[in-house]
Amino acid sequence: MLSRREFFGAPALIGLWRKTDREITGAFVNDSFPVGHRLRDRAAFHVPAQKLRVPIVIVGGGMAGLNAAWRLDKRGFHDFVILEMERQAGGNSRWGENEISKFPWAAHYVPVPAKGESLGRELFEELGVFRDGKWDERALCFDPQERLFINGHWQEGIEPEDGASQRDRAQYRRFMEKIGEFRATGQFTVPMERGARLSPLDRMSMADWLAQQGFDSAPLRWYVNYACRDDYGALAKDTSAWAGVQYFASREPQEKGPLTWPEGNGWIAARLIEKLKPYLRPGTAVYRVARSGNRIRVLTEQTEYIADAVIWAAPTFLASYIVEGAPHADGFQYSPWLTANLTLDRIPGPKNDEPAWDNVIYDSPTLGYVNATHMGLATHIDRTVWTFYWSLAEHTPRDARRLLLAQDWNYWKEAILNDLARVHPDIRQCVAHMDIMRIGHAMARPSPGFLFSEERARWLKPAGNIFFANSDLSGFSIFEEAQYRGVEAAQRALLLEGRA
Amino acid sequence: MSIALFLSVFLIAACGLIYELIAGTLASYLLGDTVFQFSTIIGCYLFAMGIGSYLSRFLHRGLVARFVSIELMVGVIGGFSSSMLFLAFAYTEAFRLVLYAVVILVGTLVGLEIPLLMRILKERFQFRELVSHVLTFDYLGALGASLLFPILLVPKLGLVRSALVFGIFNVGVALWSTYLFREQIGRSHVLRAGSFVILALLGIGLVFADRISSAADNSLYADEVIFSRNTPYQRIVLTKWKDDLRLFLNSHLQFSSRDEYRYHEALVHPGLAALPGAHRVLVLGGGDGLAVREILKYPSVQNITLVDLDPEMTRLFSTHPVMSALNQHSLSNPRVHVINTDAFRWLDTNTEQYDFIVADFPDPTSYALGKLFTTTFYRLAAKHLASGGLIVVQSTSPLFARQSYWCIVESVRQAGLRVYPYHVYVPSFGEWGYVIGSFAPYEPPRQIPSGLRFLSTANVGELFVFPVDMQPVPAEPNRLNDQVLVRYYEQEWKDVAH
Numbered sequence: 001m002l003s004r005r006e007f008f009g010a011p012a013l014i015g016l017w018r019k020t021d022r023e024i025t026g027a028f029v030n031d032s033f034p035v036g037h038r039l040r041d042r043a044a045f046h047v048p049a050q051k052l053r054v055p056i057v058i059v060g061g062g063m064a065g066l067n068a069a070w071r072l073d074k075r076g077f078h079d080f081v082i083l084e085m086e087r088q089a090g091g092n093s094r095w096g097e098n099e100i101s102k103f104p105w106a107a108h109y110v111p112v113p114a115k116g117e118s119l120g121r122e123l124f125e126e127l128g129v130f131r132d133g134k135w136d137e138r139a140l141c142f143d144p145q146e147r148l149f150i151n152g153h154w155q156e157g158i159e160p161e162d163g164a165s166q167r168d169r170a171q172y173r174r175f176m177e178k179i180g181e182f183r184a185t186g187q188f189t190v191p192m193e194r195g196a197r198l199s200p201l202d203r204m205s206m207a208d209w210l211a212q213q214g215f216d217s218a219p220l221r222w223y224v225n226y227a228c229r230d231d232y233g234a235l236a237k238d239t240s241a242w243a244g245v246q247y248f249a250s251r252e253p254q255e256k257g258p259l260t261w262p263e264g265n266g267w268i269a270a271r272l273i274e275k276l277k278p279y280l281r282p283g284t285a286v287y288r289v290a291r292s293g294n295r296i297r298v299l300t301e302q303t304e305y306i307a308d309a310v311i312w313a314a315p316t317f318l319a320s321y322i323v324e325g326a327p328h329a330d331g332f333q334y335s336p337w338l339t340a341n342l343t344l345d346r347i348p349g350p351k352n353d354e355p356a357w358d359n360v361i362y363d364s365p366t367l368g369y370v371n372a373t374h375m376g377l378a379t380h381i382d383r384t385v386w387t388f389y390w391s392l393a394e395h396t397p398r399d400a401r402r403l404l405l406a407q408d409w410n411y412w413k414e415a416i417l418n419d420l421a422r423v424h425p426d427i428r429q430c431v432a433h434m435d436i437m438r439i440g441h442a443m444a445r446p447s448p449g450f451l452f453s454e455e456r457a458r459w460l461k462p463a464g465n466i467f468f469a470n471s472d473l474s475g476f477s478i479f480e481e482a483q484y485r486g487v488e489a490a491q492r493a494l495l496l497e498g499r500a
Numbered sequence: 501m502s503i504a505l506f507l508s509v510f511l512i513a514a515c516g517l518i519y520e521l522i523a524g525t526l527a528s529y530l531l532g533d534t535v536f537q538f539s540t541i542i543g544c545y546l547f548a549m550g551i552g553s554y555l556s557r558f559l560h561r562g563l564v565a566r567f568v569s570i571e572l573m574v575g576v577i578g579g580f581s582s583s584m585l586f587l588a589f590a591y592t593e594a595f596r597l598v599l600y601a602v603v604i605l606v607g608t609l610v611g612l613e614i615p616l617l618m619r620i621l622k623e624r625f626q627f628r629e630l631v632s633h634v635l636t637f638d639y640l641g642a643l644g645a646s647l648l649f650p651i652l653l654v655p656k657l658g659l660v661r662s663a664l665v666f667g668i669f670n671v672g673v674a675l676w677s678t679y680l681f682r683e684q685i686g687r688s689h690v691l692r693a694g695s696f697v698i699l700a701l702l703g704i705g706l707v708f709a710d711r712i713s714s715a716a717d718n719s720l721y722a723d724e725v726i727f728s729r730n731t732p733y734q735r736i737v738l739t740k741w742k743d744d745l746r747l748f749l750n751s752h753l754q755f756s757s758r759d760e761y762r763y764h765e766a767l768v769h770p771g772l773a774a775l776p777g778a779h780r781v782l783v784l785g786g787g788d789g790l791a792v793r794e795i796l797k798y799p800s801v802q803n804i805t806l807v808d809l810d811p812e813m814t815r816l817f818s819t820h821p822v823m824s825a826l827n828q829h830s831l832s833n834p835r836v837h838v839i840n841t842d843a844f845r846w847l848d849t850n851t852e853q854y855d856f857i858v859a860d861f862p863d864p865t866s867y868a869l870g871k872l873f874t875t876t877f878y879r880l881a882a883k884h885l886a887s888g889g890l891i892v893v894q895s896t897s898p899l900f901a902r903q904s905y906w907c908i909v910e911s912v913r914q915a916g917l918r919v920y921p922y923h924v925y926v927p928s929f930g931e932w933g934y935v936i937g938s939f940a941p942y943e944p945p946r947q948i949p950s951g952l953r954f955l956s957t958a959n960v961g962e963l964f965v966f967p968v969d970m971q972p973v974p975a976e977p978n979r980l981n982d983q984v985l986v987r988y989y990e991q992e993w994k995d996v997a998h
Binding site for chain 1: 732733809842843844845848866867868869870871872874875876979980981982983986
C-alpha cells in the first residue's frame with residue numbers, strides 16, 4: 001500500500017527532479033503498406049493507356065533487380081526496364097540523408113567478399129572499392145567496430161566476454177570448433193546455392209541444435225540468438241539450424257571489415273542506380289503479369305509492357321498475387337522490421353565515450369544502433385545520426401505486423417528511447433528528430449524445413465520465360481544472395497534473347 | 501527592538517543554511533555523486549545541530565558573551581569554509597576529513613545559536629510568542645538563503661566569496677548583539693575588538709578570493725594558471741611559473757616555453773632546410789603558431805596554410821599578448837592563412853599541392869585522434885605533396901612509447917612513402933620522435949638557417965641516429981579499420997605511468 005505522502009509526494013518530486021524532456025519531431029516514413037494491401041486485396045487498378053514492347057522487364061528495383069540490370073547492361077544488352085513500386089529504388093538498401101549525414105534505412109554492410117566470391121569482387125572492383133587486390137580502407141569499417149553493453153558497461157566486440165565464466169569460454173571454443181568442422185565440409189558457402197546439400201540440420205531449429213550439442217552457456221545462447229535475430233529477424237528457436245550454422249560457417253574472416261558506408265548499402269544502391277538510371281522506372285507498381293502466347297504482358301497503371309522475358313526480383317510471395325498461374329508461396333515467411341533514424345544534435349554521455357560503429361545492448365529485444373558518422377573522416381563529432389534496428393523477433397511475423405500497424409509513432413518512439421536510455425540516460429536531451437520506417441515483409445525467414453523444402457525447389461525451377469530472382473529464394477535476405485540471384489536470372493534471360 | 505532581534509534570528513538562520521549548501525555544492529563539484537554528497541552532508545549537519553542543542557544545557561552563565569563568541573566562531577569557520585575546502589582539495593589528500601570536520605563543527609555551533617538566543621530572550625517575551633517568533637524567522641531565513649544561493653550567490657559571487665560574505669553577517673550579528681545586550685554583557689570591549697579583527701580577516705579574504713578559487717586549478721597544473729577555457733573541442737589551460745609558460749590541452753602538456761624551441765626547430769628545419777625552393781607550406785594542427793614561427797624563417801616560403809580545428813586556439817595565439825609574443829606574432833603574418841576546420845576532411849576536399857607538410861597533431865589518445873595517424877591519412881596527405889616535397893609527422897616518444905613510434909613510421913611507409921625517422925631530446929617531454937616521409941630519397945640538409953637555439957648544420961645529422969633502446973621494433977601499420985596505434989599507445993603510456 002502506498003501511503004498518502006508517497007502517493008502525493010513521489011510524482012511531484014520526480015517532476016521537479018527530472019529535466020523536462022525536449023520535444024522530438026518525426027513521423028513514419030516510406031510506408032509501403034497502402035500499395036501492398038491494394039495488391040493483396042486485388043483492388044481495382046487503372047488500365048494502362050499505352051503499350052510498350054520491351055524485350056526484358058525487371059520487376060523490383062532492390063539489390064536483386066539492380067544487379068540483374070547491372071549484368072544485362074554489362075553484357076551489352078540495353079533493351080530493358082526496371083519497374084520499381086517505390087519512388088526510391090534500392091529496396092532493403094534504401095538510404096536517407098539530412099544536414100548531418102547520410103544514413104541507411106535497412107541493410108548497412110557487406111562482409112568483405114572472400115577470394116572465391118567473384119561476383120562481389122567484380123562489382124566492388126567496378127565501384128572502386130577493390131583495387132589492385134586491395135580493399136579501399138575508407139570502406140572497411142573503422143575501428144572500433146562493435147561493442148556490447150553488458151554488466152553495466154561497454155565491452156569491445158559483441159561476443160559477450162565480460163563476466164563469461166571458464167565454462168562459458170570452454171563452450172565458446174567448442175562452438176567455434178564445431179563451426180570450423182561445418183566450414184570444412186564446404187557446404188556453407190556464399191552464395192548458399194553453390195554448396196548447400198540436403199542436411200538434417202534444416203529439420204531442427206538452431207536452439208534445438210544448441211541443446212542437442214550440450215551448449216547451455218547463457219552468453220553463448222544469447223550470442224547465437226542475436227545472430228539469428230540480426231540476420232533473419234527470427235529467434236534461434238524459429239530459425240533452421242542450417243541457416244544458424246550458415247551465419248557463422250559461411251565466412252572465414254580474412255580482412256578486417258565489413259565493407260560499410262555512412263548510408264550503409266545505400267552507397268552500393270546509389271551507384272547502381274546512377275549507372276542504370278536510363279532503365280529505371282521508379283514509382284511504378286506492377287499489378288499483373290500474364291502470359292500471352294510466347295510473350296508476357298506486364299501491367300502497370302501507366303503502361304502495359306510486352307516482354308519476351310520477365311525477371312521477377314520483387315519478393316517472391318508477391319508473385320503469387322500478381323503473376324498469373326503462379327503457385328502459392330505459403331512456405332515463404334518474412335520477418336517484419338522496424339528501423340528508426342535518430343538525429344542527435346548532442347552526443348550522449350558519458351563524456352569521452354566513443355561509440356563504436358555497431359552498438360548492441362545485451363538482453364535487449366532490439367538489435368541496437370549503428371552510428372552513421374562513424375565512417376566519416378572528422379575527428380570531432382558534435383552531431384550525428386543513429387540507425388536503430390528492431391526485428392520484433394519474439395512475435396510471430398503475423399502478430400508483429402499487426403503490432404506495427406496498430407501502434408502509433410509515439411509508441412515506437414517511446415519504446416526506442418526507453419531502450420536507449422538504459423545505456424544513455426541523457427538520450428532524451430540529445431535526440432531532436434526520429435523518423436521510423438515499418439517494413440512488413442523485410443527479410444526472408446529461414447524457418448526449420450524451408451531451405452530444403454519442395455516448395456522452395458519448385459520456385460527455383462525455371463518457369464518458361466519468367467525468372468525469379470529475389471534473395472528470399474535462398475531463404476535469407478543478404479546482399480550476396482540478392483546479387484547472385486539477380487545475376488543468374490539475367491544470364492538466363494540473355495540466353496533466351498540469344499545474347500549469352 | 502523586537503523586530504531587530506528577530507531579524508538577527510533570520511540572519512543567523514540564513515548563514516547556517518548557506519554553509520551547509522556550500523559544503524554540499526563543493527563536495528559534489530569536486531567529488532561528483534551529488535545525491536550522496538548532499539545526503540550525507542545534510543545528515544551530518546542536522547545531526548551536529550542536535551549535538552549543539554544538547555550541549556547548550558551545559559552553558560550556564562554569561563549567555564550573551566557565549567552567544568557572541570559562538571557567532572564569531574561561526575563567522576570565521578563558516579566564512580572561510582569554502583576557501584579551506586578548496587585548498588584542502590588542492591593540496592592535501594584529506595579532503596573528505598576536512599569536509600566533514602567543517603560540517604560538524606559549523607553544525608554544532610549553529611545548533612547552539614537558537615537555544616542560547618531563546619534563553620537570552622525568555623525574560624522579554626512570553627514563551628508562547630517567543631517560540632513562535634524565533635522559529636518563524638529561523639525558517640524564513642532558511643527560505644531566503646536557499647533561494648538566494650542558486651539564483652544570486654553561486655552565479656554572481658562564487659562559493660568562496662559567498663561564504664566570506666555570510667561570515668561577515670555572522671560577525672555583524674555578534675557585533676550588534678554587544679550593543680543590544682550591553683547591560684547583560686561583562687567584557688563587551690574585548691568581544692568588540694575580536695569582532696573587528698575577524699571582520700578584517702574576512703575582508704582580506706574577500707580581496708584575495710579569486711586567488712583562492714583558482715588554487716584548485718593551480719594544484720593540478722603545479723604552476724599558476726594564467727588562462728583556462730573550455731572550447732567545444734578541448735580544454736585549453738596555460739600556466740606560468742617565472743618565465744616558463746606551459747600549454748595544456750585536455751590536461752596533456754603541449755609545450756613548455758623553456759624548451760619548445762628544441763621541439764619546433766626539430767619539427768621544421770630537418771625537412772624544410774632540405775627544400776631550398778619550397779614556397780608553399782601546409783601545417784596541420786599546430787594552432788599555437790610555433791611551427792609557423794620556424795617556417796617564417798625561410799624567405800623563400802610565400803604561403804603558409806595552417807589548418808587547426810579549434811578557432812579559439814588560433815585566436816588565442818594570434819591575440820593574447822603573452823602567447824603571440826611567444827610565437828613572434830606568426831599567426832598575424834600576411835604570408836599565413838589560418839583555416840579552422842577538421843584537417844582530415846579538409847585534405848579530402850581540397851586539391852592544393854604543397855612543398856612541405858607538417859602534421860603536428862596531439863598524441864593518439866582516442867580512436868578519433870588515431871584517425872590522423874592512419875595509412876589512409878598519410879596516403880591522402882601524400883597526394884598533396886608537390887614533386888620533391890616532404891611531409892614531417894610528430895610521432896610521440898620513441899623511448900616511452902617505442903612500438904607506437906615505430907607503428908607511426910610503418911604507417912607512413914605503408915602509405916607509399918620513403919621514411920626517415922629521427923628524434924630529439926626535449927627536457928619537458930623526454931625523448932621525442934618525428935618521421936619525414938617523401939617520394940624521392942632524402943638527405944639531411946647541408947645548411948640549416950643560422951641563429952637557431954638548438955639546431956645547427958653541424959648537429960642536424962645526429963638526430964637521425966637512434967640509440968639501442970629506441971631502435972625499431974616490429975609494429976603493424978595503423979589502419980582506419982584496425983587502429984593498433986591507439987592500443988599500443990594506451991598500453992605503453994600506462995606502463996610508463998606505473
